[in-house]
Amino acid sequence: MKKNTKIFFTISILTIVSLMMVVIGNRQTDAQSGLDLLKITSIFETEDILLDEWTFYAREHLVDLNTEKKVQKYVKELQTMLPGWEWSYQETDQKWEVTAVPPTAKHRKETLQILATHTKQPVNAYIIYKVSGNEWNEEQKSFFTNVQFENRLADIFRGNPTVFSSVKGSAYDKMDEALPTLLAVLNAKEIEALKEENFMSVSAYSPLFSDSIENKKDNMNLQIGIRSEGMGGRTAIVVGTPIITIEY
Template sequence: MKKQAHPFIFFMALLFIMIIGTCRYSSGEAAGNESLRPLRTAAHIFQNNGIETKQWTVYTREYSRQIQNDAAFFKKLDELKRENRAFRWALEENHHMKKATGIYKHPFFQEKIQLIMTATKDKPQTYILYEAKGQHWSEKKWEEAEKAIERTSKQLFVKQPTFFTCMNGEFSGNMKGGLFHNALHLLREFQATPVESLREDSLVSLSAYTEQWENILPTNDHPMNIQLALRERLGGKTSIVVGTPIITIEY
């Protein structure tokens, strides 16, 4: 398996590709909450392996072809405010970008909507971004969050969105066999086959492919739809991050 660049650089490059919209999915139209299923799978695997969930995130975005000038931007913003009255809104503007952000803090998770228009040489590029983020994990609370995510995303997007999901947790005991051995064990729990890897003294990062879900991210050599990273922390703790199809937070 190949050794990759530094994980933070790798993360930033992939996230940039994802945000500007050149990231391609090979999943077609996701059916229902299919692309949310990996998050529940990750939660169960964490629980089965004594890993405490610290945070989960759900992210998606859609390019808006109709919004190509300031008037269309503010018209859409007014529409978003009317349809999402529980959200608290803020607007940032400069010569290169307009960004409106709405946040709704539920008792146990948060939803965020962003309308972003950036200036380019040809014409402005506008995206609607959506993120849901929660602390810890509860099956009952997740069912409520999932309903809210589906309700909000159905109202926001023209097409059925494909979600990027991410979960991070912490293992407090001594991991027998080392980071790489345990990373491979967790990938087996996902029924995933490694395609790329990075190994350092206190960090292991693996990209892999599993047939459990349809969303995939094409690469030069092999398709992938899951990333897993383990990092040793002070005090004998190990942090674990799982992302589908990629990790979208710094690790």
């Protein structure tokens, strides 16, 4: 069974990567980008799920920056708009990337990356902004609800980035009890599911989250992953919208 579980984990990760590429091409976010993350963390608190990790991930394809010169100019503009950030540069035969991190924030890690390929014109470039942490407290809530956060996104991105929010935690609930409870509190309708003895991966739709992914049968904007750690152990729970971006 352990071997089969590992196989299912691998399948799930590959599915996540594929879905991310689909979403990146088709989904855009609106204002108040951090609210989905706040909704999920609030449910974790209400349901007494011990939070282990959270991630806010935003990405934009810089389609109008089709030369290295244009991308490098954009990087210089960002450096002006984000004073005090530490910038580093890496280059290989295939690509170059710029990474920036702000002054250290307690219980939170921020990273900004600009990636561009070394290919024939046009250049393929992306900008990625990620905020993550292992603790959730009033400081983190304030960060995502402060107008400065939305202003930061407006400074970093040229258009509307694709946004993913994921939260990972654990509880003492049994796996077969945790799933229906989460679906109920999220007011979610199950669309697709992979259910094994010690592992469940469910795609669903919830009106709590505005954006969705079209599939063959219905729209989905929520993924739930649940893994049992055995008799007497905790149940690992991951919730993400529109898909999970934390390994589970």
